Amino acid sequence: MDFCRRPAEDEAAQFYWTYIRLVPEGDVKTIAAGQIDEVQSLLSGLPETVALQVHPPYTWTIKQVVGHLIDAERIFANRLHRFACGDLQPLPGMEQDPYVANCDYVTPTLAALVAELTHCRRANSLLLERLTPTAWDQRGVASGHPVTVRALAYILVGHITYHLQILKKRLLVVPLSSLSSAPPRL
Secondary structure, X not given: OHHHOOOOHHHOOHHHHXXXXXXXXXXXXXXXXXXXXXXXXXXXXXXXXXXXXXXXXXXXXXXXXXXXXXXXXXXXXXXXXXXXXXXOOOEOOOOHHHHHHHXXXXXXXXXXXXXXXXXXXXXXXXXXXXXXXXXXXXXXEEOOEEEEHHHHHHHHHHHXXXXXXXXXXXXXXXXXXXXOOOOOOO
């Protein structure tokens, strides 16, 4: 199982270490799968009114954050999948703001967005389970920087951890009266 060990410093650009450092010790595949329950636990039952609020100093609603997690999950997983399969063509970076500006994160319920995110993560967890030991060492170029499949697995996990930490802080400042409203429609 050494193949899915914590990445070395040269396996990802420095800006990705913000995420990689957040991944706890343990099997990254198990941790990735476990984040499904963590996301559902944090966000299930959150009223739509709260999910549509911006909590300064942040600029996105909670639904937009979940949408961003969906978008990033797909992009990081695409990189991981392609590189693991030996498709080592350089891949472009991701500009997150156009995704948030051009995707509808208002109309779908928060429950629907959470379901989409958890479906993406389930699919990616299954992908991680079937990677060969040598696939974890594959190295491609994304956003103009070399990155390994192993680092991308850690980035997937750390990215969600990073944003869940922020969401937890945001939800601590939401007035209790906001949380006692009717449950969101499903």
